[in-house]
Each structure stands twice: as C-alpha cells, then as structure tokens.
Amino acid sequence: MKRSALLAPMLVLLTLATPTESLYAQYERPVDVAPTEEDIGSGYVTPAVQRPLPRSTLLNITDIVLLLGAMGISAWLGLVRRSRTGIVVLAIACAVYFGFYRKGCVCPIGAIQNVAVALTDPSYAVSYVVIAFFFAPLVLALLFGRVFCGGACPFGAIQELVVLRPVQVPRRLDKALGLLKYVYLALAIWFAVLPAVERDFIICRFDPFVGFFRRTGPAYMLIIGGAFLVLGMFVGRPYCRYLCPYGGLLAQLARFSWKGVTITPDKELDCGLCAESCPYGAIEKMRAVRTSCLSCARCYTACPRERAPARGDASVESHEATG
Ligand code: SF4
Numbered sequence: 001m002k003r004s005a006l007l008a009p010m011l012v013l014l015t016l017a018t019p020t021e022s023l024y025a026q027y028e029r030p031v032d033v034a035p036t037e038e039d040i041g042s043g044y045v046t047p048a049v050q051r052p053l054p055r056s057t058l059l060n061i062t063d064i065v066l067l068l069g070a071m072g073i074s075a076w077l078g079l080v081r082r083s084r085t086g087i088v089v090l091a092i093a094c095a096v097y098f099g100f101y102r103k104g105c106v107c108p109i110g111a112i113q114n115v116a117v118a119l120t121d122p123s124y125a126v127s128y129v130v131i132a133f134f135f136a137p138l139v140l141a142l143l144f145g146r147v148f149c150g151g152a153c154p155f156g157a158i159q160e161l162v163v164l165r166p167v168q169v170p171r172r173l174d175k176a177l178g179l180l181k182y183v184y185l186a187l188a189i190w191f192a193v194l195p196a197v198e199r200d201f202i203i204c205r206f207d208p209f210v211g212f213f214r215r216t217g218p219a220y221m222l223i224i225g226g227a228f229l230v231l232g233m234f235v236g237r238p239y240c241r242y243l244c245p246y247g248g249l250l251a252q253l254a255r256f257s258w259k260g261v262t263i264t265p266d267k268e269l270d271c272g273l274c275a276e277s278c279p280y281g282a283i284e285k286m287r288a289v290r291t292s293c294l295s296c297a298r299c300y301t302a303c304p305r306e307r308a309p310a311r312g313d314a315s316v317e318s319h320e321a322t323g
C-alpha cells in the first residue's frame with residue numbers, strides 16, 4: 001500500500017506538469033476588449049455557435065454499465081472476497097476511466113444539483129445518464145453499504161491512494177467535522193434551485209479534484225485540491241469524510257443496508273487491531289459503523305482471523321481468549 005501511496009502524488013505532479021494546450025494560448029489583444037474591424041476584417045461573418053455533439057447512446061450506456069459493474073465488483077471484493085488488493089486495483093481502474101478518461105463527469109456528487117433542479121424546475125431536463133449515476137450508488141448503499149466509495153468513485157480513489165501515515169482524528173472532532181458535509185449538501189441544493197439567472201452549481205465549481213482529472217482549472221482550485229491530497233496523507237480521505245455531500249446521502253442510506261462490512265471472516269476477536277488499521281475512524285466498539293465505513297477492506301488485512309491458515313489456529317484461539 002505504501003507503494004501506491006507514493007504513486008498517487010507522482011501521478012498528480014505528472015498531471016500538473018503537463019498542462020493542456022489551452023494553458024499555452026497567448027492572445028495579442030486583451031480578451032476583455034471587443035475586436036475592432038481592423039482586427040477581424042470588414043468581410044467577417046460571425047460563425048454559427050458551435051456546440052459539442054451529445055455523447056452517443058452507446059457510450060452513455062457503456063458508462064452506466066461500467067458504473068454498475070464497478071460497484072458490483074466493489075461489493076464482491078469488499079464483502080465476499082475480502083480482498084484489499086482487489087479493491088485497490090479496482091479503485092485505480094475507476095480513477096483512470098471515470099476520472100482521467102471521462103474527466104470526472106458525469107459523477108453522482110455533482111448530479112445532486114441536476115436532480116435538485118429537475119425536481120423544482122419543470123423546464124429543466126436531466127438526462128437518463130445523470131439519473132442513473134445519481135440513483136444507482138444510493139440503491140447499492142441500501143443493499144451493501146458504501147461500495148461506491150470503496151472502489152468505484154474516482155474522487156475517493158485518489159484520496160485512498162495517498163493515505164500514507166493516517167492519524168486517528170479524535171472521535172468528537174471527527175463527528176463534528178462530519179456534519180459539515182450536510183451543511184454543504186444543503187447549500188448545494190439551495191444554490192441549485194435558485195431561479196435560473198442566479199443558479200449556481202457550487203459542488204462542481206468548488207470540486208477540489210476535477211482539475212487534476214482534466215489537467216486544467218483555476219489555480220486556486222488546483223492548490224486546494226493539492227492541499228486536500230497532502231492533508232489526506234495524514235488524515236484519511238478528508239473530503240469524503242467531512243465535505244462530500246453525496247457521501248452524506250450514502251451514509252444515511254448505508255445505515256439501513258442489507259449487508260455491510262464485517263471485519264472478521266467469522267467469529268469476532270475484539271482484539272482492537274482492526275480499529276487501529278482503519279484510517280477513517282469507522283470502527284467503534286470493534287465493529288464497522290455502516291454510516292462511515294467506506295468499504296476499503298483495510299481492516300481485513302489487520303485481522304488475525306483473516307490471516308489464520310485454519311479457523312482453529314492455536315495462536316488465534318489464545319488471542320481470542322485474552323482479547
Ligand atoms: S464520500 Fe464522496 S468523494 Fe468520497 S468516495 Fe464517497 S462519493 Fe466519492
């Protein structure tokens with residue numbers, strides 16, 4: 001895991017060091033001054049507005065299938081196979097596809113705003129892709145907990161990969177900071193449902209990581225994103241735990257999930273090794289708390305029962321007796 005923790009910052013530096021063409025564009029005339037006839041010639045005809053072609057139905061459906069597949073695999077790896085390595089590989093693959101290739105869009109986090117507008121403004125249309133991306137992880141959360149956060153979310157993945165030396169945030173502080181994401185959720189909905197002329201999608205405007213995926217963006221957002229990643233080396237997934245508004249929705253649904261992470265494969269040991277291994281403060285009283293468990297599978301690797309060659313292993317039994 002330490003190797004992957006080093007890979008991620010290198011990836012970020014690489015993306016920052018290779019800016020896109022647009023960053024090199026130089027204009028002789030200030031862009032805030034209207035062009036004169038001398039600039040553009042008297043015979044100039046204003047071209048028709050160019051709009052990007054909509055993404056094809058096949059590609060849209062491919063995105064939905066890949067999202068569903070990624071969440072299904074995340075659930076299987078996290079709850080059945082109990083494979084930390086598998087979760088890490090899946091997270092990297094999803095960061096590459098949904099993050100770098102699809103440039104972080106469409107994503108369920110930003111879709112909160114589209115859905116909020118669609119529910120309040122009859123003139124606003126929202127595509128079936130956005131609807132699928134918004135609801136599918138919520139349904140999976142009801143079934144298997146936060147498996148979207150575990151292996152499918154590219155924003156979670158780049159934070160997961162930089163966790164280096166996580167400290168345990170004091171429980172009360174952790175819970176207090178965790179309320180911020182609900183405040184942010186309320187603000188995001190508030191700004192989204194304003195009348196069209198005042199409407200603002202603040203989740204997208206202040207997304208700290210999308211600039212890395214697109215290799216462009218306002219300098220201040222890249223700096224904030226970089227700060228989150230540096231902080232994330234020592235405080236596990238700070239954006240996920242304290243600010244992600246979609247994480248707030250997932251947490252509340254995961255509370256009622258049908259299945260969830262069980263730290264030991266069979267009998268609980270209560271030795272406490274798992275609690276120390278969880279960088280997200282998601283283990284209380286030796287059990288994974290479904291609202292805050294990000295289904296990352298780290299705790300499995302710390303469990304002596306997971307490593308025991310046979311269920312009746314003598315050292316495990318003695319550990320259990322004193323645990
Ligand atoms: S909490 Fe938000 S950013 Fe983090 S993994 Fe979940 S959906 Fe993605």
Ligand code: SF4
Nearest residue numbers: 278293294296297299
């Ligand atoms: S309890 Fe912690 S370490 Fe275990 S899967 Fe959940 S978030 Fe990961």
